[in-house]
Amino acid sequence: xxxxxxxxxxxxxxxxxxxxxxxxxxxxxxxxxxxxxxxxxxxxxxxxxxxxxxxxxxxxxxxxxxxxxxxxxxxxxxxxxxxxxxxxxxxxxxxxxxxxxxxxxxxxxxxxxxxxxxxxxxxxxxxxxxxxxxxxxxxxxxxxxxxxxxxxxxxxxxxxxxxxxxxxxxxxxxxxxxxxxxxxxxxxxxxxxxxxxxxxxxxxxxxxxxxxxxxxxxxxxxxxxxxxxxxxxxxxxxxxxxxxxxxxxxxxxxxxxxxxxx
Amino acid sequence: xxxxxxxxxxxxxxxxxxxxxxxxxxxxxxxxxxxxxxxxxxxxxxxxxxxxxxxxxxxxxxxxxxxxxxxxxxxxxxxxxxxxxxxxxxxxxxxxxxxxxxxxxxxxxxxxxxxxxxxxxxxxxxxxxxxxxxxxxxxxxxxxxxxxxxxxxxxxxxxxxxxxxxxxxxxxxxxxxxxxxxxxxxxxxxxxxxxxxxxxxxxxxxxxxxxxxxxxxxxxxxxxxxxxxxxxxxxxxxxxxxxxxxxxxxxxxxxxxxxxxxxxxxxxxxxxxxxxxxxxxxxxxxxxxxxxxxxxxxxxxxxxxxxxxxxxxxxxxxxxxxxxxxxxxxxxxxxxxxxxxxxxxxxxxxxxxxxxxxxxxxxxxxxxxxxxxxxxxxxxxxxxxxxxxxxxxxxx
Numbered sequence: 309x310x311x312x313x314x315x316x317x318x319x320x321x322x323x324x325x326x327x328x329x330x331x332x333x334x335x336x337x338x339x340x341x342x343x344x345x346x347x348x349x350x351x352x353x354x355x356x357x358x359x360x361x362x363x364x365x366x367x368x369x370x371x372x373x374x375x376x377x378x379x380x381x382x383x384x385x386x387x388x389x390x391x392x393x394x395x396x397x398x399x400x401x402x403x404x405x406x407x408x409x410x411x412x413x414x415x416x417x418x419x420x421x422x423x424x425x426x427x428x429x430x431x432x433x434x435x436x437x438x439x440x441x442x443x444x445x446x447x448x449x450x451x452x453x454x455x456x457x458x459x460x461x462x463x464x465x466x467x468x469x470x471x472x473x474x475x476x477x478x479x480x481x482x483x484x485x486x487x488x489x490x491x492x493x494x495x496x497x498x499x500x501x502x503x504x505x506x507x508x509x510x511x512x513x514x515x516x517x518x519x520x521x522x523x524x525x526x527x528x529x530x531x532x533x534x535x536x537x538x539x540x541x542x543x544x545x546x547x548x549x550x551x552x553x554x555x556x557x558x559x560x561x562x563x564x565x566x567x568x569x570x
Numbered sequence: 571x572x573x574x575x576x577x578x579x580x581x582x583x584x585x586x587x588x589x590x591x592x593x594x595x596x597x598x599x600x601x602x603x604x605x606x607x608x609x610x611x612x613x614x615x616x617x618x619x620x621x622x623x624x625x626x627x628x629x630x631x632x633x634x635x636x637x638x639x640x641x642x643x644x645x646x647x648x649x650x651x652x653x654x655x656x657x658x659x660x661x662x663x664x665x666x667x668x669x670x671x672x673x674x675x676x677x678x679x680x681x682x683x684x685x686x687x688x689x690x691x692x693x694x695x696x697x698x699x700x701x702x703x704x705x706x707x708x709x710x711x712x713x714x715x716x717x718x719x720x721x722x723x724x725x726x727x728x729x730x731x732x733x734x735x736x737x738x739x740x741x742x743x744x745x746x747x748x749x750x751x752x753x754x755x756x757x758x759x760x761x762x763x764x765x766x767x768x769x770x771x772x773x774x775x776x777x778x779x780x781x782x783x784x785x786x787x788x789x790x791x792x793x794x795x796x797x798x799x800x801x802x803x804x805x806x807x808x809x810x811x812x813x814x815x816x817x818x819x820x821x822x823x824x825x826x827x828x829x830x831x832x833x834x835x836x837x838x839x840x841x842x843x844x845x846x847x848x849x850x851x852x853x854x855x856x857x858x859x860x861x862x863x864x865x866x867x868x869x870x871x872x873x874x875x876x877x878x879x880x881x882x883x884x885x886x887x888x889x890x891x892x893x894x895x896x897x898x899x900x901x902x903x904x905x906x907x908x909x910x911x912x913x914x915x916x917x918x919x920x921x922x923x924x925x926x927x928x929x930x931x932x933x934x935x936x937x938x939x940x941x942x943x944x945x946x947x948x949x950x951x952x953x954x955x956x957x958x959x960x961x962x963x964x965x966x
Contacts, residue, residue: 364895368823369813379811436919478802495875508894515902519909
């Protein structure tokens with residue numbers, strides 16, 4: 309299927325951007341995509357900080373204190389943001405089926421031949437073997453692959469968190485649904501270990517994610533950073549993979565000329 | 571009152587009515603029942619028949635027997651097992667040789683009304699069971715014979731439940747718990763190292779009184795004893811919520827009785843009623859005496875709950891001294907390092923391409939100038955501008 313960009317704003321691009329004549333803003337990220345993105349960012353920051361505190365409490369009073377329930381507060385906020393996080397992840401998952409083509413799982417999960425081709429091209433760019441990033445309106449497919457892996461991590465983090473919560477709760481619907489932590493091989497300690505390790509995976513991913521976004525923003529001048537606020541990407545006319553007609557067909561011949569000659 | 575019943579036997583052994591009632595109330599408490607159930611338990615026990623108990627021990631340290639002999643309600647629990655007619659228990663047998671083994675021969679004809687089997691210790695299956703023999707026969711076969719014919723089988727202690735220490739990683743005897751002995755699920759598991767004798771007594775009382783097996787979880791552990799998290803019942807829980815932790819053994823926090831979470835206490839992972847029933851005549855349990863829980867009531871705790879003094883095991887089992895903080899921190903630092911290095915590489919490359927473009931433009935401008943025979947400095951901006959656009963569009 310051809311992922312033809314829709315929601316095209318037909319303002320004269322020169323007026324909007326004041327920059328390159330050959331580019332125009334395209335509405336890429338819908339409100340739910342941006343909202344869940346920033347909710348997940350906020351949650352990861354709060355959950356990371358509180359979670360690492362719960363794992364290894366680094367604020368320990370030197371003498372007894374009155375009613376400064378540090379751990380209780382930290383756990384409270386961890387659980388509140390766990391709910392925000394879980395709902396955001398769930399809603400973004402749902403939006404992958406009803407949102408526009410850029411939000412669709414079809415663009416995120418690589419499953420067609422040309423997606424793997426462009427994925428390879430983007431990998432070439434990152435390893436200095438291709439001059440320009442793959443011109444893509446939404447996610448490039450290497451990013452899509454990364455988000456597929458990270459999404460599995462997100463779900464695993466929500467699940468392990470619910471298992472730990474069900475373990476502590478001992479009663480109620482959460483315990484009923486997620487009280488089977490002891491059935492995991494290695495017991496509840498394995499669940500705890502996974503929950504802890506996944507935290508670091510998200511921290512590592514955040515570094516990579518921000519770095520790549522800045523890199524592509526500088527290289528492409530397409531406003532990928534501001535697009536996460538405005539929803540619009542500044543796309544050069546006639547240059548995206550979609551516009552070049554490279555989606556849905558074997559792209560080898562057309563693409564070869566885009567590679568670096570050296 | 572039955573003449574051959576439990577109460578009659580207790581009275582014959584010199585137990586007063588008052589002690590008997592106190593024992594009934596203690597059992598009600600152990601079963602998490604309201605105090606009102608004490609008299610009902612007493613009444614039911616008066617009518618309860620005696621049931622013989624066969625106690626089989628495989629590979630074990632004997633800790634469960636030791637705990638039983640020093641039980642929280644010592645007279646009562648011992649008496650209970652005495653009136654239960656403990657017909658076979660290797661440590662407590664007075665006789666020896668062929669006489670000692672006689673209760674094990676012809677169990678069905680000897681006990682037409684049935685008997686209870688208690689298993690202690692693990693049962694090795696390696697070398698055809700030769701690692702542990704009872705009367706010259708593999709312990710696992712003896713245990714299977716006894717447990718198969720029993721009214722109810724109790725696996726007492728972690729070794730009997732899932733193999734415990736002999737079945738921990740590194741064990742060579744291919745030991746296992748009751749899973750190696752019984753194929754069905756008609757048993758009650760009382761894991762723990764040792765299992766609390768109060769719980770053992772309460773299971774038997776429940777069986778006598780209610781005439782049905784106690785409700786258990788997926789691991790066959792009675793929910794009355796193994797249905798609550800130690801962390802949720804712990805006397806040091808307020809210190810946890812206040813963020814007051816002992817950081818080292820014997821430091822100020824430890825002396826003040828603060829939470830042992832940072833010293834690897836497995837209370838938040840372990841389901842048991844230790845804080846309530848306690849050990850050693852109900853005097854203490856390990857958190858009270860300043861050492862964290864090691865999770866001994868959890869399934870396969872030797873493998874699953876270690877290391878005892880750290881919160882989490884190593885993420886890589888073959889490198890046991892690693893911590894998740896170390897591995898995770900290294901991973902984050904590594905990705906950060908790669909990003910920095912990559913950024914430097916990208917900057918260098920960007921400059922190189924820019925220089926290349928500039929040279930190409932200058933060359934094109936020079937060619938254009940020589941072709942039209944106009945001075946090369948005439949319109950450098952315009953030429954550069956179109957070249958940039960061309961480069962920008964053409965390359966992609």
